[in-house]
Amino acid sequence: MDSGQVFQxxxxxxxxxxxxxxxxxxxxxxxxxxPITRTDIADRxxxxxxxxxxxxxxxxxxxxxxxxxLETGTPGRRPRALSFGAEGDYFVGVNLGVRHTQVGVTSLxxxxxxxxxxxxxTSATRALQVVRGKISDIVRERPNMTLQMVGVSVPGMxxxxxxxxxxxxNLNWRNVPIAETIxxxxxxxxxxxxxxxxxxxxxxxxxIGETADGSASNFxxxxxxxxxxxxxVIGGEVYRGTGAGRGVAGEFGHMTIVAGGxxxxxxxxxxxxxxxxxxxASSLYFGDRPLRPGETLPRFVDIVSKAExxxxxxxxxxxxxxxxxGIGIANVIMGxxxxxxxxxxxxxxxxxxxxEPLNAAVRRSIVGKVEGWSVEAGSPSGSALGGALEVAVxxxxxxx
Ligand SMILES: [Zn+2]
Numbered sequence: 001m002d003s004g005q006v007f008q009x010x011x012x013x014x015x016x017x018x019x020x021x022x023x024x025x026x027x028x029x030x031x032x033x034x035p036i037t038r039t040d041i042a043d044r045x046x047x048x049x050x051x052x053x054x055x056x057x058x059x060x061x062x063x064x065x066x067x068x069x070l071e072t073g074t075p076g077r078r079p080r081a082l083s084f085g086a087e088g089d090y091f092v093g094v095n096l097g098v099r100h101t102q103v104g105v106t107s108l109x110x111x112x113x114x115x116x117x118x119x120x121x122t123s124a125t126r127a128l129q130v131v132r133g134k135i136s137d138i139v140r141e142r143p144n145m146t147l148q149m150v151g152v153s154v155p156g157m158x159x160x161x162x163x164x165x166x167x168x169x170n171l172n173w174r175n176v177p178i179a180e181t182i183x184x185x186x187x188x189x190x191x192x193x194x195x196x197x198x199x200x201x202x203x204x205x206x207x208i209g210e211t212a213d214g215s216a217s218n219f220x221x222x223x224x225x226x227x228x229x230x231x232x233v234i235g236g237e238v239y240r241g242t243g244a245g246r247g248v249a250g251e252f253g254h255m256t257i258v259a260g261g262x263x264x265x266x267x268x269x270x271x272x273x274x275x276x277x278x279x280x281a282s283s284l285y286f287g288d289r290p291l292r293p294g295e296t297l298p299r300f301v302d303i304v305s306k307a308e309x310x311x312x313x314x315x316x317x318x319x320x321x322x323x324x325x326g327i328g329i330a331n332v333i334m335g336x337x338x339x340x341x342x343x344x345x346x347x348x349x350x351x352x353x354x355x356e357p358l359n360a361a362v363r364r365s366i367v368g369k370v371e372g373w374s375v376e377a378g379s380p381s382g383s384a385l386g387g388a389l390e391v392a393v394x395x396x397x398x399x400x
Contacts, residue, residue, distance in 0.1 A: 326361025
């Protein structure tokens with residue numbers, strides 16, 4: 001990515017050209033690298049220092065950002081650096097998973113001060129009851145603090161505008177009014193986001209903290225756990241689709257990869273997530289046969305630890321998952337034209353076994369004939385609570 005693109009990306013997303021400054025990217029960099037000087041921000045994003053000042057000044061005035069003198073140890077040189085203040089504000093993240101749900105609390109400075117997990121009830125009504133109870137407890141325990149935003153990540157299609165879960169195939173939930181239900185017990189805003197998009201937001205901040213430029217602006221995030229989801233970050237912003245397709249972007253887990261293949265919870269056959277998700281490894285390990293009485297499917301982490309101990313069947317299973325993953329990834333790169341891929345979720349634990357067959361599958365495709373594609377392992381935590389907390393904080397910062 002060349003200079004200026006970070007703030008001047010001509011995006012044809014949403015049907016209109018946008019040259020708006022990526023304020024969110026600047027704030028993300030401060031969160032990732034705080035305390036950081038205005039000069040550092042300007043250098044890393046290749047923008048004017050005056051642009052930095054323009055964005056940060058209103059936030060300093062409101063006490064959300066603060067500027068402190070950095071102790072460099074060098075006489076005479078006392079640069080000032082920006083970091084997030086507002087210690088009285090906090091954010092709640094809820095990662096509604098197919099099997100487990102995590103609830104946590106964070107602040108603008110980034111530390112996680114509460115982390116709770118429970119089994120997701122099969123009924124959406126019951127699940128939201130439990131979530132509401134957990135959030136009410138969190139609010140009650142913090143009488144002198146302000147809950148600014150609740151972020152909820154869901155394993156399916158989310159409508160960011162109406163803030164509800166549209167369809168989660170693995171839970172068989174449809175049209176769940178998540179924000180409305182939570183707001184019956186809290187005054188704060190509630191943002192609902194697809195879990196892969198949430199993980200992509202999380203990785204976006206991780207990568208911007210690691211890299212010295214805007215190279216974290218465009219990537220595809222593949223989140224593989226019970227299912228497979230894809231988050232798209234284009235020009236530093238997540239992409240959700242347009243018009244009636246809003247929320248559908250990234251539903252690659254249900255693209256058909258084997259004609260007439262294994263049946264999927266969505267009603268179709270041969271979906272990608274039936275072949276390349278972490279949970280598909282368990283049935284693949286057993287050769288896709290019905291379980292005998294008393295037999296239980298091994299957990300993904302168990303297959304990984306067996307593979308680490310040299311078990312051939314576990315290794316072959318993970319290599320096969322890597323192969324299917326690579327086939328799908330090549331399709332996703334072809335469809336989006338975004339050549340950088342980050343893997344998130346439980347599959348990261350098996351990276352040493354899946355990386356080679358995965359890359360080989362991409363190399364076989366037309367994508368492999370083009371220079372510059374890459375697939376790398378991200379963080380497992382972005383797929384869980386980290387993503388939901390990111391949704392809450394980003395939701396707050398985009399509106400202040
Ligand atoms: Zn499907």
